[in-house]
Amino acid sequence: MRLSGTFRTTDAARAWDELHAAFAGAGPGELALDLSGVERIDGGVIALIVAARDELAALGVNARIVSTPEHVRPLFELYGGLEEASVRAPRPALGPIEAIGDVAVRWAAATRVAVIFLAEVASAFVSLLRRPRSAHLKEVPWLVQRAGFDALPIVSLISFLVGFVMGYQSARQLERFGANVYVADLVGISITRELAPLMTAIIVAGRSGAAFAAEISTMKVSDEVDALRVMGLRPIAWLVVPRLLALVLVLPILVLVSDVIGIAGGLVVAVMSLDVSASAYLLETRRGLVPWDVGQGLVKSVPFGLAIALIACQQGFAASGGAESVGRRTTTTVVTCLFALVLLDAAFTFTFRMLGL
Numbered sequence: 001m002r003l004s005g006t007f008r009t010t011d012a013a014r015a016w017d018e019l020h021a022a023f024a025g026a027g028p029g030e031l032a033l034d035l036s037g038v039e040r041i042d043g044g045v046i047a048l049i050v051a052a053r054d055e056l057a058a059l060g061v062n063a064r065i066v067s068t069p070e071h072v073r074p075l076f077e078l079y080g081g082l083e084e085a086s087v088r089a090p091r092p093a094l095g096p097i098e099a100i101g102d103v104a105v106r107w108a109a110a111t112r113v114a115v116i117f118l119a120e121v122a123s124a125f126v127s128l129l130r131r132p133r134s135a136h137l138k139e140v141p142w143l144v145q146r147a148g149f150d151a152l153p154i155v156s157l158i159s160f161l162v163g164f165v166m167g168y169q170s171a172r173q174l175e176r177f178g179a180n181v182y183v184a185d186l187v188g189i190s191i192t193r194e195l196a197p198l199m200t201a202i203i204v205a206g207r208s209g210a211a212f213a214a215e216i217s218t219m220k221v222s223d224e225v226d227a228l229r230v231m232g233l234r235p236i237a238w239l240v241v242p243r244l245l246a247l248v249l250v251l252p253i254l255v256l257v258s259d260v261i262g263i264a265g266g267l268v269v270a271v272m273s274l275d276v277s278a279s280a281y282l283l284e285t286r287r288g289l290v291p292w293d294v295g296q297g298l299v300k301s302v303p304f305g306l307a308i309a310l311i312a313c314q315q316g317f318a319a320s321g322g323a324e325s326v327g328r329r330t331t332t333t334v335v336t337c338l339f340a341l342v343l344l345d346a347a348f349t350f351t352f353r354m355l356g357l
Contacts, residue, residue, distance in 0.1 A: 036067035124237040143246035159258040163265025180274040185288035187266030196258035197297040201304035205337035213333035216316025247305035
């Protein structure tokens, strides 16, 4: 294909359309773009020619720019137009067995990275016992405020609504049997044992877990983590340990707040719709709940906090590349946290049931 004449930036759109029309239906092979007849050409048109060549290379066409006049050669060199475009062979489709093997290899690699990360975290805690200054513990109060105090409004609102909905969902059935007062037992037990720890952990995973992953991912891709190593600091001890301690301290407190607010949501329903007085509701709640009901939620909250912090920090350290990786790791953090929380909750519920607790 031969180009000749003068090509200015104002002609770029027309040149692009003509190039695409000429290349339409091009199959694998070779194509030479002869520029011997070019008198003048602007940089914008050169950029389009180079882009068209690269598009052809992606289709398996070995397109070469040849016979470039001497007076425009420096400009083509500036835009990389005289470099050979690499022809990328299309990736063959994987069969079912190969696809399963590919997934298994990725899972094995991810598991290996996670195990190494856990070992480094354990090593950081051992070093913390020997040298407390090896971790950035001064950051813990600030992280507690971010993950705990700043989360109180949304945790309180969600807990109240969950208790409110639980009360309304059970109201009709309880009225049929004249057992209106037992709405206190239903709401109290379901909130303290199950809903408060799980919903609170999900909120913390969406707020703090995503924030931790985004922060560490950004530090990783901008080489700030490497800068910590250059300064003689251990990134795991400096970044992970404070966040781990903050969530372990914060989550049980948030669960207790969620218990109280959730029970208050059920109280509103009992007073407004079931003709149960506030004193009767609170008395039945006190009679129906035992300390272990609240204890179950507190026991669950500690591993929930550990899981959220570990997953978020591990995903942050696994980031590479640029901004796209930060977004991808943040999304993966939230999804993985939700799966891990539900899995842990099911494991604890089954264990408590087997132990008769």
